[in-house]
Amino acid sequence: MVDLSTPLAKVVAPGSAGPLAKNRDVHTVGDFLEFLPRRYVQPGELTDLGELAEGDEVVVVARVRQVTTRPLPSRPRQRMLTAVITDGRTDVEVTFFNARGHEHRLVQGVHGLFAGTVKAFRGTWQLTHPDYQLFAEEESQEAVNRYTGRLVPIYLPAGRSMPPWKVRTVGEVVLDSLESLPDHLPAEVRERRGLPGLREMYEHLHRPENLPQVEHARHRLRYDEAFTVQAVLAQRRLANEDLRTTPRRARPGGLLEAFDAKLPFELTDGQRAVSETIAADLAQSHPMHRLLQGEVGSGKTVVALRAMLSVIDSGGQAALLAPTEVLAAQHHRSMTAMLGDLAEGGLLGGSDLGTRVTLLTGSQSTAARRKALLEAASGEAGIVVGTHALIQEHVSFFDLGLVVVDEQHRFGVEQRDALRSKGNQPPHVLVMTATPIPRTVAMTVFGDMETSTLTELPRGRSPIASHVVPGTNPRWVQRTWQRVAEEARKGHQAYVVCPRIGDAAETGAPMVDDDGEALDLSDLGEGAAARELHSVHTVAAELEDEPALEGLTVGVLHGRLAPEDKDAVMRDFAAGTIDVLVSTTVIEVGVDVPNATVMVVMDAERFGVSQLHQLRGRVGRGSAPGLCLLMTESESEVALERLAAVAETTDGFSLARLDLTQRREGDVLGARQSGSRGGLRHLSLLRDEDLILQAREDALALVTDDPQLERHPLLRQRIAAALDEEQAAYLERG
Numbered sequence: 001m002v003d004l005s006t007p008l009a010k011v012v013a014p015g016s017a018g019p020l021a022k023n024r025d026v027h028t029v030g031d032f033l034e035f036l037p038r039r040y041v042q043p044g045e046l047t048d049l050g051e052l053a054e055g056d057e058v059v060v061v062a063r064v065r066q067v068t069t070r071p072l073p074s075r076p077r078q079r080m081l082t083a084v085i086t087d088g089r090t091d092v093e094v095t096f097f098n099a100r101g102h103e104h105r106l107v108q109g110v111h112g113l114f115a116g117t118v119k120a121f122r123g124t125w126q127l128t129h130p131d132y133q134l135f136a137e138e139e140s141q142e143a144v145n146r147y148t149g150r151l152v153p154i155y156l157p158a159g160r161s162m163p164p165w166k167v168r169t170v171g172e173v174v175l176d177s178l179e180s181l182p183d184h185l186p187a188e189v190r191e192r193r194g195l196p197g198l199r200e201m202y203e204h205l206h207r208p209e210n211l212p213q214v215e216h217a218r219h220r221l222r223y224d225e226a227f228t229v230q231a232v233l234a235q236r237r238l239a240n241e242d243l244r245t246t247p248r249r250a251r252p253g254g255l256l257e258a259f260d261a262k263l264p265f266e267l268t269d270g271q272r273a274v275s276e277t278i279a280a281d282l283a284q285s286h287p288m289h290r291l292l293q294g295e296v297g298s299g300k301t302v303v304a305l306r307a308m309l310s311v312i313d314s315g316g317q318a319a320l321l322a323p324t325e326v327l328a329a330q331h332h333r334s335m336t337a338m339l340g341d342l343a344e345g346g347l348l349g350g351s352d353l354g355t356r357v358t359l360l361t362g363s364q365s366t367a368a369r370r371k372a373l374l375e376a377a378s379g380e381a382g383i384v385v386g387t388h389a390l391i392q393e394h395v396s397f398f399d400l401g402l403v404v405v406d407e408q409h410r411f412g413v414e415q416r417d418a419l420r421s422k423g424n425q426p427p428h429v430l431v432m433t434a435t436p437i438p439r440t441v442a443m444t445v446f447g448d449m450e451t452s453t454l455t456e457l458p459r460g461r462s463p464i465a466s467h468v469v470p471g472t473n474p475r476w477v478q479r480t481w482q483r484v485a486e487e488a489r490k491g492h493q494a495y496v497v498c499p500r501i502g503d504a505a506e507t508g509a510p511m512v513d514d515d516g517e518a519l520d521l522s523d524l525g526e527g528a529a530a531r532e533l534h535s536v537h538t539v540a541a542e543l544e545d546e547p548a549l550e551g552l553t554v555g556v557l558h559g560r561l562a563p564e565d566k567d568a569v570m571r572d573f574a575a576g577t578i579d580v581l582v583s584t585t586v587i588e589v590g591v592d593v594p595n596a597t598v599m600v601v602m603d604a605e606r607f608g609v610s611q612l613h614q615l616r617g618r619v620g621r622g623s624a625p626g627l628c629l630l631m632t633e634s635e636s637e638v639a640l641e642r643l644a645a646v647a648e649t650t651d652g653f654s655l656a657r658l659d660l661t662q663r664r665e666g667d668v669l670g671a672r673q674s675g676s677r678g679g680l681r682h683l684s685l686l687r688d689e690d691l692i693l694q695a696r697e698d699a700l701a702l703v704t705d706d707p708q709l710e711r712h713p714l715l716r717q718r719i720a721a722a723l724d725e726e727q728a729a730y731l732e733r734g
């Protein structure tokens, strides 16, 4: 019996199986069934040869009017075949560079179905190496009907010897050899959602009668993908509920109370509500696994700090993981400041209740690092703030009760897991993100977590106005620097963000941002790649000489500065001794200088929508209104529209959706965002929201009923295979 694991070579001739294995990695019947046609042509609507345009895909029933062969000038032993085919009115020249295999079939008078891409050449239409299927004269009408009645699936070729039509023949053989296929999707789910069975799905993908069948089959493909992901997530959630950990509660008269008493502002209603939810989570005996979303400046850090303090109250420690050293240092600084004498535990003059906030980063001096490691291990530090260095093996904690991950999108699932493994028992986990995450992404990428959202900004926060500035217009550019100067003269400060650093070492290197990620050069329009991008160094030098900025101090910040220099620059900027900070996107996340009111983004088209939104969140954090000037020299309509959208709205969620439409799914789910769980091939997180909701509901019901999927072995296998692939992909990335 033939099933999905049957080698293809057992079903079709070696001449077909070989090239498919070699060129398309298709080895089994199952592989072939997943090797989907690129598209389908509707021969019922045969191309009208009278209306051809260069590059059209044509499918035509035509008769061979004339055939000639002649030696190829470059290879005298090889003959080339040219046939003129006609639909009776228009002629098309068909060319095969090697006549062999064709000259006995393509003879004058035969007719058949031809498919390919037309080109105009010296006033005639040409089809080079088209697919064709000839009709025997006696059955020709029937054959035409057969083909014109059905869609013709067009596959990618599998090398020279396997043109699309041959692959199609393989498809016919494979389908004919399959009797039935056991289906991994339970029948009741299929019925509830009106999905075709597996066998039917493949039939409709490879041998459809009409496009609605193809659509129906594709719907099931997408559903399957969503269902597999959601089943994994449901299992993760259930498994999490089975884990045991220490409940953590704030102590009456403890650190949290003392902190609340000295908080200089009122918590917003949102902060209060989320804090209560988190407190309830922490009091459970299974670990919290929560995602906290909130616009930049919505006050997530205070919420996290309060959670940390309740853990410390109960005798545990908390770790805060930040994506960059700048941010880690800033968190360390601001938490220490907010806690005041409460952060001076064990020091003379410190509060009795006090604890310690320790910073641990990769680039610390050995002595500082040793001290930090010791404080983490001894439990002296209630809060350990750090970067990736925190997840290294030799960092140990006395009793890690809570892990807070700031700005999630830079961390992967695996990194989260590694940190969780640091506790004696699994710690509670709170993940914070300022990038608004569309619901479907949250459900897919973070589907194993509960989510909370801070929707309001603290009172007194000022609106940010954004404008697109044409960088090619000297008057506008001049005006931009004047605006910066005006703000500075009012005692405020400005950011100028550039897409690259630009020191000597960089010339000729690919354009990368601070994380070493290549900038996306697509969509930028003509000439974009050739244009010299503004760099931190050149812009800083220009601003030093800019008359409008006379007397103002210009500072420079980027990822290649030594950590202590970065730190010093940030400190100077926070203290107001630097008026204009020219930097790369190191300031993208979390940097908090309330006195900064203007941001100028150079070559703004180089940044993603969400990234720009994130960036401008750095201004308008204080009581003065913020201004963001998106400077661009691009003339690409796509780019300008995108910038206009950013300028028009400050609604992070609608921008996140826009961002999603402009990226491939792989980027959304790729290493950067999810750690892994990539490889959604059919599902669109934007288009398929309803379907994802359905799959989530179905998967949760199924997994709750049968957590180990003992009654669904095929589904279990499928999930295991998907996870293996994910694991393999992760290992490959290193």
Ligand code: ADP
Residues within 6 Å of the ligand: 265, 266, 267, 268, 271, 294, 295, 296, 297, 298, 299, 300, 301, 302, 434, 458, 459, 590, 592, 621
């Ligand atoms: P996020 O991390 O969400 O971007 P932060 O927690 O850094 O935001 O908060 C931004 C600023 O707002 C900080 O200076 C913080 O002290 C202040 N802040 C937080 N909550 C409030 C509040 N309820 N009222 C006034 N200011 C607040």
Ligand code: MG
Residues within 6 Å of the ligand: 297, 300, 301, 590
């Ligand atoms: Mg923050």
